[in-house]
Amino acid sequence: MGQNLYHKLYDSHVVGQLPSGQDQLFIGLHMCHEVTSPQAFAMLRENGLKVAYPERTFTTVDHIIPTTIEARQRPLQDKISEEMFTHIEKNSAENGITFFGPEKGQQGVIHVVMPEQGVTQPGMTIACGDSHTATHGAFGAIAFGIGTSQVADVLATQTMAASKLKVRKIEFTGKMKKGVYAKDVALAYINKLGVQGGVGYAYEFCGEMIENMSMEERMTICNMAIEGGARCGYINPDQTTYDYLKDLPYSPKGDAWDRAVAYWNSIASDADAEFDDIVIIDGADIDPYVTWGITPAQSVKIDEKLPAITSFDESEHLVLSEAYEYMGFKEGQDIKGVDIDVCFIGSCTNGRISDFEIAADILKGKKIASGIRAIAVPGSQQMQKEAEAKGLDKIFTDAGFEWRQAGCSMCLAMNPDKLKGREIAASTSNRNFKGRQGSTTGRTLLMSPAMVAVAALEGKVADIREYL
């Protein structure tokens, strides 16, 4: 039997066994942002340790950075945000680490910036103090989130203690139907397998549908693996991967490119690779999804009614009643037609150029419903520049959206972009947890950028398929 990508990469990155029985795993690429790294750099200083491989760590600032030009003026108005910003700049500079900062026009959401710079490459082990590091698996890498103590381990040794996961192959057959986007595919597999289904597993996403996806769509698929409980998700590298990487700033050039492609081809799962579990999802069963509850698995297809609590296993009843109570929804009601207050397009899930192009196509020449607060937040400064060159910013602002500067923005609201009170947001982000978008009673409905665009036009949850 052949090997899958996860096993090939894991094995080739093991340095040795630790006394605990765990493996010492070499981390090929380490990324840091301002939220989970300051304490790690402090741990190094307190212990008199140096960053072992500074050239293998890259940093940016995304969670706390405001997304309006005025609010981004330094020093930031919020003192703690400014302190965090200063720490990531200083820690990077003092340790010889490359910082993708706003002054160079390279700043943005860490999971948008690293791929667009070509820093993220197939065949690497990738770690970052951020659970959505799973995103980078789209390139054929093992990429996962770590805690701050492990960030310190990686900084000090370029390794960490790890144990091998099981691997579940999720094969998507057929094509995406009209009105269905990568986000719907992600919400579909989480709906099917649950938020705990992936615990203990790495997910390999494959099949005709995945093969036909662009790199940006693949990143959306892998980004949400953690929402399904899987610490990492990946897609085998192919020509689409290589076409995306060619000529990016950090991509190998010339003869080195050919050697890189040979290596990347060698690490893909073998045709007869073994898996611990296999799940097949038919594209014909995937329609536009909207979450209605407080976990990303609590979702329905746009034309479905909200489920009866009794239709689930008894162990789920408590969290389902909690969800109904928090959201203020009723079993059996429609999700379509639910009034919304805020629209958010952006984040590491759906903050890339194609996401804004799709939404702009729908919004072009139209106006959003009155009373709706709508923001479009580019995933990176570079992407923002590209979008503006294509005139996308104008389409959004003409429609009534605010066009913002790059950052995590309202995905988790550690910056001025927040829901107020019980507002309901139609959001392209990844988590609908209680209080996630900055108001302790705020409500989040996750959906694709196209669905957020039609929700903005109607002022309520709507069906994109009626617009195609």
Added chain:
Amino acid sequence: MIVEIKTVKGSGVPLRGNDIDTDRIIPARFLKCVTFDGLGENAFADDIAALKEKGEEHPFRMPVYQNGSILVSNSNFGCGSSREHAPQALVRWGIKAIVAESYSEIFFGNCVSLGVPCFKIDHKGAEKLLTAIEANPSQEIELSIENKTLTMGDLKLNLILADGPRGQFMDGSWNARAGLLVNADKVAEKAKSLPYINNFAE
């Protein structure tokens, strides 16, 4: 410094519910900090406030649980973000060990790095334990890492803890850094063997 953790003793804190995510354990606005100090007082801040509004009290605020150090919950505890701020907040509140039906992996790993054993228990056992703590909040619970057992008065339950982390707590290697640092030469060799290290230069 090597600290071996073989038993944890203390009273319980019952926290019923599945999928209690890290945004609930420590809401994002409290992640604005450059040290972990002071996180304890904000653990479950939003859940506490939401319950207060309904005239109810969260276990983390109930006087009877203020000395508790063993957190008990249901399944998929700590799902969501990788923020170590979540276990840091629990530890700073006073939690020394957790017993729950299951955990998200990143949360579990973060707890190991902080020396906080996370035991698994089956659903029936969790319900028994939660009920026992609610009935007798101040009663001491003893967790044995070696035997993977819980004793609370007459109540004796078997717990699950994989051999890997169990060994790490027992021999003090849960703090992985020292073990990683000693292999610097092997790490350098490994780095050299990976074709991408020099961006595929010959």
